[in-house]
Amino acid sequence: MNHCPHCAAPAQPGWQFCEECGKHLGEPVAAEPTMRFSPDDKGLLDLGRVAGVTDVGLNRPRNEDAVAIGTQGPALAAVICDGVATSSRSETAAALGVSEGLRALLDACAKGEPPGSATATGLIAAAAAVAGLGTPGERNPPCCTYVSALFHEGSVVIGWVGDSPAYWIGPAGTHRLTVDDSAAGRLTAEGVPPDDPRFAMPMAHALDRWLGADAGPVTPKVHRFVPDSPGLVVICSDGLSQYLDAKLVAPVDHGSMPATAVRLLLGRALGAGGGDNISVAALACPVPEEDA
Known part of the structure; x- marks a missing residue:
């Protein structure tokens, strides 16, 4: 099976036009990327094979999350940043982080x-841009977390700093791809039960990696895998992951269209309490060509 060079949707031999994005399959891939950035609060971003949404939630006075999605030829990408609430102008940090990260x-x-290299390049660009909003000696400069997802050449690559996670949703269920940058996150990844007293220690849930002028040198964490089945990559802020990890919201079907998936996950997070800002993006990953 072939794939559309513009959106990566499956295409049958002999087709002239993509049934997903409508573009001519023989048309040269655009040199310029297509990108969408989150508005101040609500609004769906939809490019067919990748979609995103953000919402202020039910208990926060403003939205300090930001999401961006884009395509470059057959490559699909999304970035989410979650402003650190204890920092100043965290919403500015998040908005700048997603825009600079996705563009790079x-x-x-x-x-x-x-x-993998492109993912690291995007994260480093975001880190430099957010760090430039403040000074190292500044008290509580603008800060945020960062997570990106890229589907390109049959592989999925995740890059992250902080506690905004990524998941693979396939036929076998939902699998977390990232480890939160905190003591509690590492304990969870090691399979330590939640009643372990170490989770209650002071600063157990505090971030030890973030983007900002006071973050010091940022080394990207990058995870790559090649899906052996169709599915969705989902990245989000902790306004969703706190419920998803606790199994308080149901995951979406791996065959869902990204726009449907992000709408459902947002609605379920709001239904579960909506205690924080909620951002979620999803990328559709088709069956690998060799297995089609």
Whole structure:
């Protein structure tokens, strides 16, 4: 099976137009990326094979999350940043982080960088931009977390700093791809039961990696895998993950369209309490060509 060079949707031999995005399959791939950025509060971002949404939630006075989605030829990408609530202008940090991160990531893809390298390039660009909003000696400079997802050349690559996670949703269920940058996050990843007293220790849930002028040198964490089945990559802020990890909301079907998936997950997080800002993005990953 072939794939559309513009949106990566499956395409049968002999087709002239993509049934997903409508573009001519023989048309040259656009040199410029297509990108969408979250508005101040509500609004669906939808590019077909990748979609995102953000919401202030039910208990916060303003939305300190931001989400961006984009495509570069067949590459699909999304970035989410969650402003650190204890920092100043955290919403500014999040908005700048997603825009600079996504632009640099897709630009690296256009230049032919391997997916892992492109992911690191995007994260480093976001880190530099957010750090530039403050000074190292400043009290509580603008800060945020960062997570990106890239589907390109049959592989999924996740890059992150902080506690905004990524998940793979496939036929076998939902699997977390990231480890939160906190003592509690590492304990959870090691399978330590939640009643372990170490979870109640002071600062157990405090971030030890973030983006900001006071973050110091940022080393990207990058995870790559090649799906052996169709599915969805989902990235989100902790306004969703707190419920998803606790199994208080149901995951979505792995065959859902991204726009449907993000709407459902947002609605379920709000239904579970909506205690924080909620941002979620999803990328559709088709069956690998060799298995089609």
